[in-house]
Each structure stands twice: as structure tokens, then as C-alpha cells.
Amino acid sequence: MKLVVLGLSLSSSWGNGHATTYRALLKAFAARGHDILFLERDVPWYAGQRDLADPDYCRLAFYRDLDDLAGWAPEVARADAVIVGSYVPDGVAVGEWVQATATGTTGFYDIDTPVTLAKLARGDLEYLSPALIPGYDVYLSFTGGPTLRRIEAEYGSAAARALYCSVDPAAYQPTGEPKRWDLSYLGTYSPDRQPVLERLLIEPARRSPDRRFVVAGPQYPAEIDWPANVERIEHLPPSDHAAFYSASRWTLNVTRADMVAAGWSPSVRLFEAAACATPIVSDRWDGLAELLVPDREIVLAGNGEGGADDVLAALDRPDAAAIGLAGQARVLAQHTAAHRARELEDHLLEAARRAALVTAGRAR
Incomplete structure (x- = not known):
């Protein structure tokens, strides 16, 4: 599978939990044989605090603005799946561009679901709008439970699926440090x-x-x-x-x-x-x-x-x-990254099959 992800940050973990989430998930997704391109907005507050410049499990590229992002249209159009993450700068415009450009499965990965829904309820469209949600083939959510049904019922998502955060056990394990803090x-x-x-x-x-x-x-x-x-x-x-x-x-x-x-x-x-x-x-x-x-x-x-x-x-x-x-x-x-990568693969394949059935039904 060729996957393109447009996320808040992969390169810098400064002041955000998105980077560690993407790193663990995409490393495990690549280990399943998939090809990944991560597109990140080049912003000064992360540019000065980068702690991952060249990941070995995906391509990492930066774009300056929406005009610069348009240069990646061929990659987005050829991808089997394209995911836009929460808190991406100009996320509504990015989402509209992805939905107009992609020919494969599209998804929104909400690492901040309750915050996102609260923002939508008060009309704050910082990175997502109600109109965009039905256009994504799958809404991947850090929050499970009843919230998934709410996203489908109130916002018209074709499929809201839990994709919790996870951990890379190779990076997180006991180190034998002496205890310093209670x-x-x-x-x-x-x-x-x-x-x-x-x-x-x-x-x-x-x-x-x-x-x-x-x-x-x-x-x-x-x-x-x-x-x-x-x-x-x-x-x-x-x-x-x-x-x-x-x-x-x-x-x-x-x-x-x-x-x-x-x-x-x-x-x-x-x-x-x-x-x-x-x-x-x-x-x-x-x-x-x-x-x-x-x-x-x-x-x-x-x-x-x-x-x-x-x-x-x-x-x-x-x-x-x-x-x-x-x-x-x-x-x-x-709850390891390997578990989440398999779930992500299943969700994207399910969305692709569902979209194919809808297309076939329209053809008839």
C-alpha cells in the first residue's frame, strides 16, 4: 500500500504528542511492507526543535504553504490511501485539496477527538469543518466508545473507527535506572x-x-x-x-x-x-x-x-x-504499535471495499 500522511509533525516532539504517535504507528505500518510519505508543514517552532530529521521507515518532506503543497499532487493522486491529521495548519483547506486530488481512500486521523468536536460545536473550524467529514472515507479517532456513533450520526461520517494511540516496545521498556522520583x-x-x-x-x-x-x-x-x-x-x-x-x-x-x-x-x-x-x-x-x-x-x-x-x-x-x-x-x-498498524490496515482496506461497493452501485 502507498500511504501519504499529512500530519501536524513527525520531525519534532516539542510541545505535542502527535510526533511520538506517528513515529510508532508508521514505523510499525512500514514493517508490514507498506510505503509511506509524511508531509509536514514547515513551521519555525518545530523547525528549531527537530529531534527526527531522517526516519528510516518513511519519507519525510516539508512544504511551506498550500501553494507548495500542490507540488505533491502527483504523489497524493497515486496513493492507495491519504490521511490528514488533526491540528494540521490550514487543515480545512488541506482536507478540501486532498479530497479533490486523491483517487484512493481518504481518512481523517483525529488525535484530539473530544477537543475537535468541542471546537466544531462552537464553530471553530481551525483544522476541520463539518462539511469535510462526510468526504473522508473513514474517520480514525483517538476516542472510542459512544463518540464514534456520534461522529457518524451527527456529522455524517461514512465510518468512524477507533485508532487509539500505542507504544513502540523497542523504544519504551525498563532501562534499569535507579529510582529518583516517587x-x-x-x-x-x-x-x-x-x-x-x-x-x-x-x-x-x-x-x-x-x-x-x-x-x-x-x-x-x-x-x-x-x-x-x-x-x-x-x-x-x-x-x-x-x-x-x-x-x-x-x-x-x-x-x-x-x-x-x-x-x-x-x-x-x-x-x-x-x-x-x-x-x-x-x-x-x-x-x-x-x-x-x-x-x-x-x-x-x-x-x-x-x-x-x-x-x-x-x-x-x-x-x-x-x-x-x-x-x-x-x-x-x-496496545503496541504493531497492534495499531494492523488495525489501521484493516480500517483502510474496509474503507476501500466500501467505496468500491458504492461506486459499483452507482454504475448499475
Whole structure:
């Protein structure tokens, strides 16, 4: 299969979780024998922070603007499948161009589904419009559960299918690092996540000054009052993630508000930490128990004021290592990039068969 992907970024993981998702998925997709071209908008904030210049599993090319993108029309027209990702700059115009140019299967890969739907509901068409959705042969969603039916019923998608994030077990595994922190968190600053981070990490740090905590990720405002026992790491490249998790006795998973409301929206960090056998304490949302079994493969903290108590209780659990190993076993059995690549292939082939049946029916 010849696949073209137009995504937010493959070259830079700075300030976004898209890059690690695409890297794991496309590496595994290429391992299934497919040919991949990734087209990325050349923007200065990623150009100055690139940590993958020349992937060995796909071609990576950059375009300056929509006029420059048009030069890739022959590649898009010849492709068996073309996927446009969420948060692509000028995504509506890019999507219209892809749907007009491609002759194979077209798909939209939403790595931010609840955020996307909230934006559409308030008329924010930053990278997707309601009119574009029926034109994609398949809507691939980071969110599963009831949201898939909503995308089909309310927005006219021909097929909405879950394509959760995943982990590359070759890149994420225990490294044997000595434990440095009792609780870690890895994630870019987000205003809707910050209150949960305050409740589930900063408050436990204040109440437990003898323990060590760390928050890694960019864009946190300077005015945040970090306790003295909370270390800050401004940016942690993916190559250092496994060592970071391995040095953590526990790690925290925090979910954006729109994704909590939708449920069935696992973060890539959830699978990456679990693959490193690091025990996870997480906020609660519908669908999480279908991915990792509470109290056996993950520990859940309450979303109210008692959340800090739940975190501190987790840090005292004697079975932390067993929870980490159980979470690792589940993720390696069901949530690796190889699993997702096979699902992607199935979804694209299903969409191609469905489009062929529609075409044949019109011909008759």
C-alpha cells in the first residue's frame, strides 16, 4: 500500500504528542511492507526543535504553504490511501485539496477527538469543518466508545473507527535506572489539565515534603508555585522517556477535560509508561477500566478533593512493582504499535471495499 500522511509533525516532539504517535504507528505500518510519505508543514517552532530529521521507515518532506503543497499532487493522486491529521495548519483547506486530488481512500486521523468536536460545536473550524467529514472515507479517532456513533450520526461520517494511540516496545521498556522520583508527570502544560495536576501531584508534594516529585514538559507559566520537592524539566525528548519512567516509582496520568467528558480517550503517555513497567496512578474517566484493570494494572485517584489522599495512599502501596508489571503485560498484549498498524490496515482496506461497493452501485 502507498500511504501519504499529512500530519501536524513527525520531525519534532516539542510541545505535542502527535510526533511520538506517528513515529510508532508508521514505523510499525512500514514493517508490514507498506510505503509511506509524511508531509509536514514547515513551521519555525518545530523547525528549531527537530529531534527526527531522517526516519528510516518513511519519507519525510516539508512544504511551506498550500501553494507548495500542490507540488505533491502527483504523489497524493497515486496513493492507495491519504490521511490528514488533526491540528494540521490550514487543515480545512488541506482536507478540501486532498479530497479533490486523491483517487484512493481518504481518512481523517483525529488525535484530539473530544477537543475537535468541542471546537466544531462552537464553530471553530481551525483544522476541520463539518462539511469535510462526510468526504473522508473513514474517520480514525483517538476516542472510542459512544463518540464514534456520534461522529457518524451527527456529522455524517461514512465510518468512524477507533485508532487509539500505542507504544513502540523497542523504544519504551525498563532501562534499569535507579529510582529518583516517587511520582513523576510528563506532559505539556494545558490550562484544563493544570487543576488536576495541582490536586494529584502538587498538593501531595506539599503534604509529603520528604518525597521527590518531577514534572517534565514545556510551556508551564512562570507564576506556578512549585513546591521545593518538585523538580522541573522543561523538555524531555522521546529518546529519554523510557529512562524517565524507569526512574519513577510511580507516574501520574492526567487527562484533558474534554477527553474525560467523552471517555475512552487514552493518552499515549499511558501506554508508554506502562510499557516501562512503571506503575500508574490516573484520574478517572469512562472506558479506562476496559484498557487497564483498576487496582491490578493501574490505580485510580478520585476527581474530587480526596484525589490527593488517593495519590499518597498509592505511593505507600507495597504492590507497586506488581501493578507496574501487570500494566506492562496488558499493554504489550493489546496496545503496541504493531497492534495499531494492523488495525489501521484493516480500517483502510474496509474503507476501500466500501467505496468500491458504492461506486459499483452507482454504475448499475
